[in-house]
Amino acid sequence: MALMRFDxxxxxxxFTEQMLGTATRPRTMPLAAWRRKxxxxxxxxxxxxxxxxxxxxxxxxxxxxxxxRRPEYEEGDEVIVDERALGTFTRQLxxxxxxxxxxxxxxxxxxxxxxxxxxxxxSKPRRIPLGGQQQQQSSGxxxxxxxQAHAGS
Numbered sequence: 001m002a003l004m005r006f007d008x009x010x011x012x013x014x015f016t017e018q019m020l021g022t023a024t025r026p027r028t029m030p031l032a033a034w035r036r037k038x039x040x041x042x043x044x045x046x047x048x049x050x051x052x053x054x055x056x057x058x059x060x061x062x063x064x065x066x067x068x069r070r071p072e073y074e075e076g077d078e079v080i081v082d083e084r085a086l087g088t089f090t091r092q093l094x095x096x097x098x099x100x101x102x103x104x105x106x107x108x109x110x111x112x113x114x115x116x117x118x119x120x121x122x123s124k125p126r127r128i129p130l131g132g133q134q135q136q137q138s139s140g141x142x143x144x145x146x147x148q149a150h151a152g153s
Contacts, residue, residue: 029065029091038124040099040117044091047111048084054108056115058101063093065113098123 031044046054046067053068068088073079093115095101100120107114 028085028089029067031091038119040119042093042115042117044113044115045111046108046113049111051108054113056106056113058104061095061097061099061101063095063101063104063115065091065093067113 029044029046031042033040033042035041044065046069049067049069053070055064055066057064057066066088067090069084069086071079071082071086073082095117098119099117101117103118105116107116
């Protein structure tokens with residue numbers, strides 16, 4: 001598995017929301033993750049967040065996304081309704097060892113942050129050459145019976 005699904009802090013947040021009766025509010029940074037061939041994609045919703053207010057860091061196998069949503073109104077404006085969550089939001093993704101965090105790339109467009117994380121070369125399936133009779137023959141150590149058995153198959 002490349003993306004770890006267990007996040008103890010996220011589970012604690014969900015439990016707190018359920019206990020306080022606020023579980024119907026949307027998550028602040030919902031995401032979708034999928035694998036396509038040799039890459040993982042993670043798309044994170046950040047509506048109303050400006051590009052300059054998104055910070056993405058990687059430390060070992062942990063990707064941290066920090067975003068700040070600021071109000072569009074200014075001091076002195078009469079705010080009639082503001083139900084949007086404002087402030088700084090943080091989300092961490094714990095990546096498996098089979099992903100190459102050194103080649104992680106990120107794009108941001110229209111409030112969507114898209115991370116592309118390739119699978120490391122060492123984790124990709126590869127064909128292993130078989131040793132045995134051919135190696136012996138090419139090194140001159142093959143016997144006549146081994147050559148006859150090989151020719152008869």
